[in-house]
Every structure is written in C-alpha cells, then in structure tokens.
Amino acid sequence: MTRLKHFLMVAILLCNIPSFAQWVPTANLTIFSEDGAKFYLILNGERYNDVPQTNIRIEELPNPYYNCKIIFEDKSLPEITKNALMLADADGVMQDVTYRIKKDNKGKNVLRFFSFVPAQQNMVRPANCATYRY
Numbered sequence: 001m002t003r004l005k006h007f008l009m010v011a012i013l014l015c016n017i018p019s020f021a022q023w024v025p026t027a028n029l030t031i032f033s034e035d036g037a038k039f040y041l042i043l044n045g046e047r048y049n050d051v052p053q054t055n056i057r058i059e060e061l062p063n064p065y066y067n068c069k070i071i072f073e074d075k076s077l078p079e080i081t082k083n084a085l086m087l088a089d090a091d092g093v094m095q096d097v098t099y100r101i102k103k104d105n106k107g108k109n110v111l112r113f114f115s116f117v118p119a120q121q122n123m124v125r126p127a128n129c130a131t132y133r134y
C-alpha cells in the first residue's frame with residue numbers, strides 16, 4: 001500500500017510541474033548600418049558576431065536595458081558606445097526594437113533609435129539579417 005501512495009504522490013507532483021513554469025517576456029534587438037558599414041556587436045561585454053555584418057538581430061533578450069558597443073570592420077571608424085540601450089517601452093513592456101547607425105551633422109557615426117513594435121514569440125526572421133539568440 002505504501003508503494004501505491006508513493007507512486008500516486010510522485011505522479012501528482014509530476015503533473016503539477018508545468019504549472020510552476022512561467023513565461024518570461026523577452027525583447028528583440030535589430031541594429032543596421034545606414035551606409036552599409038560592417039560592424040561587430042557587443043552587448044553587456046558579450047560579442048555576438050564573429051564575422052562583421054551590416055544588419056544584426058539578437059532575439060530573446062531578457063533585460064529591458066543593455067550596454068552596447070559597436071566596433072567597425074574599418075578601423076578608421078571610431079567605436080560607438082551606448083549605455084542603457086532601451087528594449088522596453090515606458091510601461092516596461094518588452095519590445096522588438098530597431099536602432100540604426102547613421103551619420104550625425106558632424107559626419108560622425110552615431111546609434112539612433114529607429115522603431116519598435118511589441119515583441120512576438122516565434123516571429124518570422126528577416127532573410128537579410130544575421131540573427132543570433134541570447
């Protein structure tokens with residue numbers, strides 16, 4: 001009888017495990033170079049691409065803010081550093097955010113906000129973009 005009790009107890013616990021799992025909202029980040037300059041992307045000290053790209057997408061980022069560094073393949077172009085790169089809206093809802101690298105009025109490369117939409121799970125990945133997962 002005790003074996004049956006143990007078996008039933010284990011079965012009940014195993015059936016309830018999925019109810020303990022919670023869905024964690026994540027954000028997606030896309031950065032592209034307006035003039036086609038290839039770059040490496042570093043978020044919070046972690047480099048994402050080994051081959052320089054002009055268009056990079058990072059999916060399933062769990063944090064609302066990241067420190068970002070962009071290193072260009074062309075060493076004559078200075079690095080871009082942006083602290084607190086925002087991936088959530090003002091209400092804290094995670095977004096699918098796009099930033100672009102463009103020239104400012106002085107001709108210097110800068111990283112600027114471009115657009116955002118609410119993040120969707122299992123979104124179709126763009127074909128012209130190198131995609132990485134967090």
